[in-house]
Amino acid sequence: MATMLAVRFHSYGSPEVMGLEEVPRPLAGPGEVLIRIHAASVNPLDWKVRAGYLKERLQHRLPLIPGWDVSGVVEAVGPEVTAFSIGDAVYGMLDFRRNGAYAQYVGANIKDLALKPASIDHIQAAAVPLAALTAWQSLFEVAGLAPGQTVLIHAAAGGVGHFAVQFAKWKGAKVIGTASAGNESFLRELGADEVIDYRTTRFEEAVRDVHVVLDLIGGDTQQRSWKVLKKGGILVATLGIASPEAAREQGVLGQGIGVHPDTAQLGQIAALIDAGNLKPAVTAILPLAEAAVAHALSQTEHVRGKIVLKVGDRTVESADADAGAGASKEAHPDPR
Ligand SMILES: NC(=O)c1ccc[n+]([C@@H]2O[C@H](COP(=O)([O-])OP(=O)(O)OC[C@H]3O[C@@H](n4cnc5c(N)ncnc54)[C@H](OP(=O)(O)O)[C@@H]3O)[C@@H](O)[C@H]2O)c1
Numbered sequence: 001m002a003t004m005l006a007v008r009f010h011s012y013g014s015p016e017v018m019g020l021e022e023v024p025r026p027l028a029g030p031g032e033v034l035i036r037i038h039a040a041s042v043n044p045l046d047w048k049v050r051a052g053y054l055k056e057r058l059q060h061r062l063p064l065i066p067g068w069d070v071s072g073v074v075e076a077v078g079p080e081v082t083a084f085s086i087g088d089a090v091y092g093m094l095d096f097r098r099n100g101a102y103a104q105y106v107g108a109n110i111k112d113l114a115l116k117p118a119s120i121d122h123i124q125a126a127a128v129p130l131a132a133l134t135a136w137q138s139l140f141e142v143a144g145l146a147p148g149q150t151v152l153i154h155a156a157a158g159g160v161g162h163f164a165v166q167f168a169k170w171k172g173a174k175v176i177g178t179a180s181a182g183n184e185s186f187l188r189e190l191g192a193d194e195v196i197d198y199r200t201t202r203f204e205e206a207v208r209d210v211h212v213v214l215d216l217i218g219g220d221t222q223q224r225s226w227k228v229l230k231k232g233g234i235l236v237a238t239l240g241i242a243s244p245e246a247a248r249e250q251g252v253l254g255q256g257i258g259v260h261p262d263t264a265q266l267g268q269i270a271a272l273i274d275a276g277n278l279k280p281a282v283t284a285i286l287p288l289a290e291a292a293v294a295h296a297l298s299q300t301e302h303v304r305g306k307i308v309l310k311v312g313d314r315t316v317e318s319a320d321a322d323a324g325a326g327a328s329k330e331a332h333p334d335p336r
Pocket of ligand 1: 043044045130131134154155156157158159160161178179180181183198216217221237238239257258259298301302303304305
């Protein structure tokens with residue numbers, strides 16, 4: 001039986017429950033391709049799953065390989081697959097209910113993939129799918145953001161936020177982002193018209209009459225956001241709407257979002273990247289063997305842009321040593 005190295009956990013808990021192991025290499029089933037992984041990015045979803053926060057909702061069977069953003073090369077195609085060929089460079093957001101991409105190979109449904117943007121490498125490409133799809137679907141599918149409108153993006157410097165800033169700017173909207181002071185120039189370079197330091201300024205005193213709020217924080221931030229919306233405006237929240245009554249009282253809409261795979265949107269996003277209109281910001285690149293370090297970093301909730309795990313030759317070498325030493329798909333569920 002062919003094997004591969006993968007990061008797995010056998011019980012929920014702290015980052016250290018994850019370890020590098022030799023496991024069976026998956027096969028490409030009907031409608032799937034087998035991807036030789038070059039890079040996987042880290043999303044808050046990954047550590048929320050690992051910590052067990054989503055165990056009721058996602059009902060994973062352990063051990064589990066986490067990480068659902070992938071960039072790599074098609075190694076084999078399953079029955080009935082004509083959309084991709086062996087050797088194609090692909091990227092995508094994998095099915096959250098199955099094993100993920102902290103591994104050398106993954107079997108992926110072709111509905112979750114698109115051709116990788118040609119102008120960026122696998123590290124950059126792996127940073128894109130889940131966060132960019134969330135931003136795209138929130139702003140365009142749910143909020144219907146139009147040119148000339150104003151959008152307030154909370155946590156604008158994070159994984160989802162930094163894509164949202166660029167999409168909104170590209171659409172012709174006025175973009176206001178909240179972040180700490182150290183991220184102001186980063187956000188202005190991405191196209192933000194105004195940046196509010198949430199640590200020193202109450203945003204609801206600085207902003208009013210916005211058409212759309214993208215809320216990536218929830219809690220008190222969400223509660224204080226209702227009043228900055230224009231009548232008829234909409235707040236889209238990745239962590240759900242705590243009080244629909246508050247929205248009704250203000251005469252605005254509140255809508256939660258659960259990101260879903262979309263090959264066509266991934267294709268449009270790749271085209272924007274290749275045209276120079278969108279750039280993923282990768283601020284940390286770690287070897288696969290350091291997944292626990294990557295999770296601890298993500299759990300600070302103050303990462304700028306994205307963290308990516310590299311699955312390269314050197315990783316495999318150190319992985320071999322580590323493994324030896326320790327020897328012994330359709331709509332995805334809401335990933336909050
Ligand atoms: N429902 C869905 O489908 C879905 C999809 C994607 C993500 N999500 C969820 O959405 C949330 C955001 O995801 P993400 O990937 O963007 O997270 P992330 O990359 O971890 O976000 C980190 C960013 O949050 C900023 N931040 C932290 N506290 C803040 C505050 N009070 N006000 C403004 N900014 C603040 C930080 O900026 P500073 O360092 O400047 O503070 C940092 O840049 C997560 O909870 C994630 O699980 C849900």
